[in-house]
Amino acid sequence: PASKPPFSPLATLPLSGAVKVSSVKQALAKHLIDQAATAAAAAATMTTTTTTTTTTTLVDPLCLRLRDKKVGTTVGSILRDGRALRSALTAFADGRQVAVQFLGAPETVGPDDLVLSVKGFRAAAKKFTAPVELVVPRAVPLSELRRLLADRFGPKLFLPPPSPPAPVAPLTEDAADANADAAASAAGEGSASGDGDGKGDGKG
Numbered sequence: 001p002a003s004k005p006p007f008s009p010l011a012t013l014p015l016s017g018a019v020k021v022s023s024v025k026q027a028l029a030k031h032l033i034d035q036a037a038t039a040a041a042a043a044a045t046m047t048t049t050t051t052t053t054t055t056t057t058l059v060d061p062l063c064l065r066l067r068d069k070k071v072g073t074t075v076g077s078i079l080r081d082g083r084a085l086r087s088a089l090t091a092f093a094d095g096r097q098v099a100v101q102f103l104g105a106p107e108t109v110g111p112d113d114l115v116l117s118v119k120g121f122r123a124a125a126k127k128f129t130a131p132v133e134l135v136v137p138r139a140v141p142l143s144e145l146r147r148l149l150a151d152r153f154g155p156k157l158f159l160p161p162p163s164p165p166a167p168v169a170p171l172t173e174d175a176a177d178a179n180a181d182a183a184a185s186a187a188g189e190g191s192a193s194g195d196g197d198g199k200g201d202g203k204g
Helices: 021-045 142-156 173-195
Strands: 064-069 075-078 098-102 113-118 132-137
Touching: 021 064, 132 142
Parallel strands: none
Antiparallel strands: 064 075, 064 098, 113 132
């Protein structure tokens, strides 16, 4: 919703500029897991029941996508896992912010991968869907790319084929007679109009 800010504070971590982006993901995932466990334990101590069950929230580091956060609400490119944090960001200093996306499936971004901005085209409405980013190997074959798109997005990107036109019901004998009478009546009216419009052929 427009009333909510596009970003919300998630964590503050002390990190070296030499640490790899993949290590940042692991550190962030561990921090979130520990944070959730601490909150669950605190909530359990406030309950009046004698037995409580706590569930640990698991965060997969591969399901975290880090991006260079620009000024305001703008985000930059996806940070590649093998790069050092200092070289992956446009500037590195205290208080530097990084945007975090939570993905529904694991993802790794290597040095030879491409980040594609994929849009589905809805031919009936002649409109494109909102762009979605997909990380693929640079040398991916077209057939494999199509499979990746189908596996990742399914019906959100590929619409089912259009339905065949409905069959036309054959005319019954009564309907055929009615259509013939209507055609004959229209032809008769056109002949009368032509004779009475004053445009004769001039033969007396």
